[in-house]
Amino acid sequence: MVTGIANAYLDSSPLVAITGNVACEAIGKDSFQEVDITGVTMPITKHNFIVKDVSRLADILRDAFAIARRGRPGPVLVDIPKDIQQADCYYEPKKAAPVTRSNNNGKEAFAEAVKLISQCERPYIYTGGGTVGSNASQELLALAEKIDSPIGSSMMGLSAVSHDNPRFLGMTGMHGKYAASQVMGRADLLIAIGTRFSDRATGNKLAFIEGKKVIHIDIDPSEIGKNIPAFVSLIGDVKAVLKKLVAELPAGNRKAWHQEVESFKNCPDNRLEMPKDSLNPETVIQAVNRRAPKDTVVCTDVGQHQMWTAQYYHFAKPRSFITSGGLGTMGFGMGAAMGACIGNSKKKTVLFTSDGSFHMNMNEMATAVSNQLPLVIVLLNNNTLGMVRQWQTLFFDKRYSHTSLERRTDYVKLAEAFGAKGLRVTKLEQLDKAVKDAFAAKGPVLIEAVIDQDAKVLPMIPPGGTIKDIIVKA
Amino acid sequence: MNPDEFILAMLVNNEAGVLTRVSGLFARRVFNIDSLSVGVTDDPRISRITITARGDDYVKTQLVRQLEKLHDVKIVEVMPTTSTVMRELVLIKLNIAQKSRAGLMEAVAVFRAKVVDLTNDSVTLEITGERSKCNAFVEYLRPFGIAELCRTGLTAMSRGRKTLKMNAKPAQHT
Numbered sequence: 001m002v003t004g005i006a007n008a009y010l011d012s013s014p015l016v017a018i019t020g021n022v023a024c025e026a027i028g029k030d031s032f033q034e035v036d037i038t039g040v041t042m043p044i045t046k047h048n049f050i051v052k053d054v055s056r057l058a059d060i061l062r063d064a065f066a067i068a069r070r071g072r073p074g075p076v077l078v079d080i081p082k083d084i085q086q087a088d089c090y091y092e093p094k095k096a097a098p099v100t101r102s103n104n105n106g107k108e109a110f111a112e113a114v115k116l117i118s119q120c121e122r123p124y125i126y127t128g129g130g131t132v133g134s135n136a137s138q139e140l141l142a143l144a145e146k147i148d149s150p151i152g153s154s155m156m157g158l159s160a161v162s163h164d165n166p167r168f169l170g171m172t173g174m175h176g177k178y179a180a181s182q183v184m185g186r187a188d189l190l191i192a193i194g195t196r197f198s199d200r201a202t203g204n205k206l207a208f209i210e211g212k213k214v215i216h217i218d219i220d221p222s223e224i225g226k227n228i229p230a231f232v233s234l235i236g237d238v239k240a241v242l243k244k245l246v247a248e249l250p251a252g253n254r255k256a257w258h259q260e261v262e263s264f265k266n267c268p269d270n271r272l273e274m275p276k277d278s279l280n281p282e283t284v285i286q287a288v289n290r291r292a293p294k295d296t297v298v299c300t301d302v303g304q305h306q307m308w309t310a311q312y313y314h315f316a317k318p319r320s321f322i323t324s325g326g327l328g329t330m331g332f333g334m335g336a337a338m339g340a341c342i343g344n345s346k347k348k349t350v351l352f353t354s355d356g357s358f359h360m361n362m363n364e365m366a367t368a369v370s371n372q373l374p375l376v377i378v379l380l381n382n383n384t385l386g387m388v389r390q391w392q393t394l395f396f397d398k399r400y401s402h403t404s405l406e407r408r409t410d411y412v413k414l415a416e417a418f419g420a421k422g423l424r425v426t427k428l429e430q431l432d433k434a435v436k437d438a439f440a441a442k443g444p445v446l447i448e449a450v451i452d453q454d455a456k457v458l459p460m461i462p463p464g465g466t467i468k469d470i471i472v473k474a
Numbered sequence: 475m476n477p478d479e480f481i482l483a484m485l486v487n488n489e490a491g492v493l494t495r496v497s498g499l500f501a502r503r504v505f506n507i508d509s510l511s512v513g514v515t516d517d518p519r520i521s522r523i524t525i526t527a528r529g530d531d532y533v534k535t536q537l538v539r540q541l542e543k544l545h546d547v548k549i550v551e552v553m554p555t556t557s558t559v560m561r562e563l564v565l566i567k568l569n570i571a572q573k574s575r576a577g578l579m580e581a582v583a584v585f586r587a588k589v590v591d592l593t594n595d596s597v598t599l600e601i602t603g604e605r606s607k608c609n610a611f612v613e614y615l616r617p618f619g620i621a622e623l624c625r626t627g628l629t630a631m632s633r634g635r636k637t638l639k640m641n642a643k644p645a646q647h648t
Contacts, residue, residue: 039494046545225535
């Protein structure tokens with residue numbers, strides 16, 4: 001549970017965790033099954049509570065939900081001792097507090113931003129999870145149209161823009177698209193929206209901001225200047241800020257910049273495709289992409305398959321991509337897919353996972369089966385902890401250590417043992433039928449797709465590196 | 475005060491664990507606390523914490539913004555050193571016999587310190603003041619042999635009518 005809370009904290013997901021504890025009088029005595037969970041979770045929650053008086057319980061729970069959702073969302077934990085759980089009190093129904101996401105920018109900040117944008121030659125909109133969280137896709141596109149700017153995205157922001165939009169260059173950062181990173185490097189103005197410039201997104205921070213000014217839009221004031229200095233900052237709900245900004249901006253037309261962007265888009269390094277005639281990560285992800293309705297929620301675990309999904313899947317609707325960004329929690333996927341499925345009226349939900357990640361929480365298959373959740377679980381099996389292997393290949397002289405686990409897990413039998421359907425795909429010819437069957441089934445289906453152990457996630461900018469260090473060939 | 479030193483004053487909920495939340499934030503964001511003093515205010519629901527820390531403008535800004543996000547922190551302010559009254563209290567015990575105390579009482583008078591306990595073989599002194607004065611006094615006493623020393627850490631208040639007000643934080647801070 002602590003890992004899940006930390007995951008929500010780093011990805012700004014609203015979450016209320018309710019834990020049970022020993023009775024109040026037993027707290028602090030190392031009693032049986034006592035854990036100081038508020039102490040443990042203090043650094044990974046927005047706030048936490050221990051309820052020591054049952055008459056405060058209802059208000060604390062209301063507060064917990066309000067805190068989790070307001071401002072920059074995040075996790076809140078409420079610890080309820082056993083005697084409080086069993087105590088009686090008078091319950092008074094009250095309305096939930098409204099969720100406030102106001103902005104507090106003066107006229108000067110907007111004027112400065114408008115001035116910077118009007119004066120720049122090569123703007124670049126860099127969007128993150130905050131745009132998705134604020135439901136600001138429309139405003140984002142309006143901004144891009146008005147100032148004639150390309151858009152790149154952090155991994156957490158990927159679903160904010162339809163991937164077929166010509167302005168969209170894809171993901172930036174360590175495994176970002178070639179054009180998205182190159183164009184970002186060439187820009188003279190970066191309009192960063194709802195993103196915190198994590199080290200995975202920026203690489204070398206000094207080189208990252210060389211020759212460019214930054215306008216930073218975020219709901220959390222502490223993000224301004226934390227990782228990357230901002231020239232102008234607009235603090236507030238992304239949607240509200242963008243609406244106002246778009247209204248105040250004059251329309252721009254940047255033909256020369258446009259042409260430069262197009263040349264990067266058409267560069268061969270921007271089209272690092274895998275062979276169309278073999279079973280590989282790209283063909284598997286595209287087969288699912290072709291079959292899945294546009295509003296399908298796609299979840300991932302963590303590792304190579306996650307990056308491949310981020311690179312190759314064409315997300316069409318906001319919030320259709322659920323993944324573990326900040327914490328990189330292997331094992332996140334199974335629970336995320338089940339939660340997304342239930343939260344989305346039990347619609348067909350896709351999980352891309354891998355042998356490494358799936359092994360972390362596969363016991364949750366039991367729950368998926370009990371609830372007959374219509375999950376399409378696509379397990380890319382390279383029989384290795386592929387991302388770590390990739391690093392060991394590229395940066396550690398192929399000194400492979402504890403990445404090839406020599407597991408003999410039979411995923412088809414495993415799925416069947418849980419009461420789910422299992423399908424194994426070893427050849428491209430079997431793929432489409434398996435995907436079709438999985439989408440036609442009622443309950444959870446696991447497709448194991450066997451891929452090459454040395455398939456790599458490319459391009460790759462090495463950690464702490466710059467766009468000049470980009471690796472496009474293995 | 476050192477040029478990179480600054481004083482943070484904050485009002486917080488007077489509840490269990492609040493000090494842990496504040497000091498824990500310093501630890502996990504790798505900021506150092508030089509001194510910390512805390513006590514309840516005239517309103518029993520609210521405590522006031524005064525922290526001295528060191529760092530450049532980046533550290534200062536980050537600290538304030540991160541502290542403002544804590545649910546229990548009502549307001550944080552960097553106290554401008556030019557318009558702030560700062561005080562610290564120091565207790566110093568010297569285990570020395572009567573015959574070795576020559577010059578001690580003179581220093582107590584000059585520094586406006588106080589003798590708060592006296593026995594045949596010990597003296598306990600109290601001094602209140604700005605940190606530089608306290609430091610000077612401690613340095614003067616060092617040759618006598620300091621047996622024990624406790625400092626409260628700096629506490630601070632604005633000059634004039636200005637007060638640290640608990641105006642509601644903007645909602646996005648929490």
